Amino acid sequence: MAIKLVNLTKKYGDFTAVNNLNIEFEDNKLTVLIGPSGCGKTTTLKMINRLIERTSGDILFNGKSIDDINPIELRRSIGYVIQEIGLFPHMTVFDNIAVVPRLLKWPEDKIKKRVYDLLDLVNLDPESTAHKYPAQLSGGQRQRVGVARGLAADPDILLMDEPFGAIDPINRETLQDAFIEIQEKIKKTIIFVTHDIREAIKLGDKIAIFKDGELVQYDDTQNIVQNPKDDFVKDILGEDSQFKALEFVKVSEGLYKDMQAFKIDEDLSNIKSTIQSNYPITIFVDKNNNYKGFIETKRLNRIDDSSKLRSSLKKDYVTAKSSLYEALNKILSSSSTNIPVVTDKQKVIGVINLKAIFEQMSNKAEV
Numbered sequence: 001m002a003i004k005l006v007n008l009t010k011k012y013g014d015f016t017a018v019n020n021l022n023i024e025f026e027d028n029k030l031t032v033l034i035g036p037s038g039c040g041k042t043t044t045l046k047m048i049n050r051l052i053e054r055t056s057g058d059i060l061f062n063g064k065s066i067d068d069i070n071p072i073e074l075r076r077s078i079g080y081v082i083q084e085i086g087l088f089p090h091m092t093v094f095d096n097i098a099v100v101p102r103l104l105k106w107p108e109d110k111i112k113k114r115v116y117d118l119l120d121l122v123n124l125d126p127e128s129t130a131h132k133y134p135a136q137l138s139g140g141q142r143q144r145v146g147v148a149r150g151l152a153a154d155p156d157i158l159l160m161d162e163p164f165g166a167i168d169p170i171n172r173e174t175l176q177d178a179f180i181e182i183q184e185k186i187k188k189t190i191i192f193v194t195h196d197i198r199e200a201i202k203l204g205d206k207i208a209i210f211k212d213g214e215l216v217q218y219d220d221t222q223n224i225v226q227n228p229k230d231d232f233v234k235d236i237l238g239e240d241s242q243f244k245a246l247e248f249v250k251v252s253e254g255l256y257k258d259m260q261a262f263k264i265d266e267d268l269s270n271i272k273s274t275i276q277s278n279y280p281i282t283i284f285v286d287k288n289n290n291y292k293g294f295i296e297t298k299r300l301n302r303i304d305d306s307s308k309l310r311s312s313l314k315k316d317y318v319t320a321k322s323s324l325y326e327a328l329n330k331i332l333s334s335s336s337t338n339i340p341v342v343t344d345k346q347k348v349i350g351v352i353n354l355k356a357i358f359e360q361m362s363n364k365a366e367v
């Protein structure tokens, strides 16, 4: 369902929180609203689901003013996900997700099927999760429940206000990855507020940059990163924005298939007599060819027993679908210039290295 904001304005007394905003959100895409604290992102989101009434202008759904839409219909067609305070603590996961379907008076068997399907979608085991209370879940699990609840009545639009804001950085990455997969399946029109430019670039098909209640730039994410309109947008993107362009290039574009790999339980002296020192890293797999880890080839020469080898292996890897930005982070944190590329099924398909990443960066800079 198409959403269009037309001259949308919100005033609190003399103060203008949102000023004359015009945005047409693209169907089935995720648009991120980002900008400094107090610039009107949340106010905009809440005007769309009428938690806040606008002062002037209009919000159109498929060309129809929000004023002419039945409030119950509006609630059904817009899902809302906020930071974890959004879950009701005294209700089970099941009942939390079932809130809107019950308001809509769906039959219980339809509700049960929907709740279980949604828990599956967000990668939580329905049988063991449905009857828990929010306090019995981790922050990341609670957030997945929040997403499931937002999707409960199969809304056309999902509004998300810093949904992963309260999650620590590592779990946040995992949730973002899971959410990208969910959006690939559900293809909703999503409006997503965040403070975090990296999250915006990773998740957003489009980004709308706000300043003092006004829209500064609204474009496809890649265009924003490559052509920031002014210094304010450059500031939001941060100093390392050329690195951020690496978010748009997949590891598969820079992958080297030529590599050196051995079985971990092979005799160490055999391995050492066969290795070629021109491969900077040596990769190890188990007898089923599943990835076990890697070591710099130079260091391998200094290791003289298999148990030492096992404990010295680095476990880092990236997948072909990861971005070069993630690969660069992994390379920096593993302090090795090369890192294995592994499939979802733990099979090694090649390596990615700093040289390939820099080559991709200079290619992109020339475009």
Ligand SMILES: Nc1ncnc2c1ncn2[C@@H]1O[C@H](COP(=O)(O)OP(=O)(O)OP(=O)(O)O)[C@@H](O)[C@H]1O
Pocket (backbone or CB within 6 Å): 012, 015, 017, 035, 036, 037, 038, 039, 040, 041, 042, 043, 044, 195
């Ligand atoms: N009820 C209110 N009365 C008066 N001013 C308000 C009210 N609600 C919000 N504001 C002001 O409107 C402006 C926009 O607020 P809003 O919450 O939309 O900002 P935001 O961009 O979402 O900020 P943050 O990133 O900090 O959540 C702020 O300056 C805020 O202080």
